[in-house]
Amino acid sequence: MNKIYRYGLGLLFLVSVKVQAQNEVIDAIIKEATENSKLEVLAHEIMDGVGPRLVGSPQMQKAHDLAVSTYESWGILARNEKWGEWRGWERGITHIDMVAPWTKSLAGTQLAWSPSSPEGGAKGEVIVLPEFTDSIAFQKWLPLVKGKYVMISVPQITGRPDYNWDEHGTPESIEKIRAERTKINESWMKRLQATGKNRTQLPVALENAGALGILTSNWSNAFGANKIFSASTKKVPTVDISLEDYGLLFRLAESGKKPQINLNAQSKETGVQPTYNTIAEIKGTEKPDEYVMLSAHFDSWDGGTGATDNGTGTILMMEVMRVLKQVYPNPKRTILVGHWGSEEQGLNGSRAFVEDHPEMIGKIQALFNQDNGTGRIANISGQGYVNSYEYIGRWLNKVPRDITKDLKTEFPGNPGAGGTDHVSFVAAGVPAFNLSALPWSYFNYTWHTNLDTYDKIVFDDVRSNVILTAILVYMACEEPELVSREQRIPINPRTGEPTEWPSKRSPNRKGGMN
Structure with a gap:
């Protein structure tokens, strides 16, 4: 009995030490994200300095190069990974003047x-x-x-x-x-x-x-x-x-x-341009060939500067990587982020990554994507993974209550079939989750509009999202084993009949050239 008792005390001590270590990392995440935030700087450099990021434009290439140099300045390995080609085009001035009556x-x-x-x-x-x-x-x-x-x-x-x-x-x-x-x-x-x-x-x-x-x-x-x-x-x-x-x-x-107008709309065709995804990673120490992924598309339409679609998703994921590099520099698994190109034309960058890296797909622990504006993360669906409640629930439990108190979840949910980049991974069987945000009048005021600009960003909400996302990534990295991928076949809500899991689709690797 004495030996068993001592064993139990030892196990309890180890668990206590592990919990304390976890809490220290989580406290450090919160402190770094709150007191040393770089969100405003990142938003200014990308939205104001580079501008809109239309696929095939010079601004898209500038954005990719800026992301790589920024990650490297933080000591994070980064690269631009070519996946296709696109019709090159550069916007010039647009002056429209009514001259009569x-x-x-x-x-x-x-x-x-x-x-x-x-x-x-x-x-x-x-x-x-x-x-x-x-x-x-x-x-x-x-x-x-x-x-x-x-x-x-x-x-x-x-x-x-x-x-x-x-x-x-x-x-x-x-x-x-x-x-x-x-x-x-x-x-x-x-x-x-x-x-x-x-x-x-x-x-x-x-x-x-x-x-x-x-x-x-x-x-x-x-x-x-x-x-x-x-x-x-x-x-x-x-x-x-x-x-x-x-x-x-x-x-x-x-x-x-x-009425008469004088229209001076200048632009320039720049020929066939390479298209990229920007990939950055913090190498894992114990299981470097297993991955926890962050995901956000980098491209935008160019009526505004793509601030909430998807500049906020972009700076969120960059800041999460920066924070984790500071407080969790030696993760158990490799932390990988994908900044995808040409999401707006059909999820092309993320679909290309899935197609080009089949060796990684079975080793992705979880993927977290964000794409719908500047608000606080308010909804997470289990995407049809039967056991998603068990692990997502545990991980969310480590996030401060003031961040999760209004968060709604749906488990196991249904797999996403379109809309944003996590579906490219869901279709390949990856536990990939979209971090859906409060709208802040997103669909009418900023989604693909001329008003999607820096001034619409709600930085306090994005800071809250940094903390939530960084903790989810940390917990997913520390999980002892790869999580379950058991799937629930979705039910058609109109007929009540089973449907099929979404199928993988190939990207358009030569866009806009017909």
Whole structure:
């Protein structure tokens, strides 16, 4: 009995020592992330210094090189890993000036990969895509666009978001404005359908008929916010104009006042450009060939500077690596971070990594991805892994309660099939988890808009996310064995029938060159 008692005391002592050591590391993580944060510096260097990070652009390459040099300055091994090629394009100035019936500088910008205006711009009348009885009528009208700018987006009847109407409008006015909006949207959809062209084909048909340029306005249902995506034209510029200024031009054109603009949209094709992922690592000591991964896409659309999509995910993962290098420099497993390229065009960078590193896939303990804005992490799903509650729950238990008190979890959940980079790994059977954040009006105000800029970052929330993520990584590294990968086949919520686990997809390694 005495020997057993002594053994029990010894085991209890070892457990106590281990817990104390864990608590010391966690306390150090919290202290470093709170008192020595580099988030503001990183955000300034990436969002303000480099700017938007469109795949194939010079800014994307500058961002990759900046990340490598920053990691190296922290004593962390880093590299840019080529996975494909993309159409190179460099944004220049966009100046849009209404010159008749009066003079006004308009707010707008060219879409990504838009062709350039003639040097100094080109002046022309603005016309509205009219109503057609059918595609034959559209073809007969086409010659009239020569030398003109054509408006092809639905005009908005109000620039006030729904919440503003709900706050101040009468029930009658709210009902009326929504009915009018529905009517005009349906009418415009019929107008587009009558051309016989889809949204990609219509601008091409107009430029081939001699239009000077294409004018769009993709309102994001928020004050001052427009979605900025890519152009389909090959010869003339496509520009997105703010709701307010687009409405002005539209009303003037519809009333016969023949507005004119001078559009100077400069850009440059730069040929085929290599595309990269930036990979950094802190080598493991006991199990260096097993991995805990951090994940965030590095690229962005370029209407703003990609601050919340996905600058905040990027600086989060960089700061986690910096903090762990300071307080946990000799992890049990290798800590790896992937800053992916071309997520916005179909998760291409992360899919390429999965395809190019099959030897690693079975040795990834867990992956933590973040991609939806600046808010505090508020939701974690088990992604369909049957035992995810057991280990994620234990790891989260080490995170301070003031960080996790409002965190919602769903276990085992369903596997992600699209949307962001963790799904590239889930499809390969990796326990990969998305750290979903509070929205902060993300989808209307900053997601792919002209307003996605540094000033929208909520740094205190990102600091909270650094602490949570760093502790999850630490705990995953210290886990004695690789966690279970047992999967629950997802159920279709509409039919109640079993479906299939998401399948791996290959990346597009030659983008934008068709």
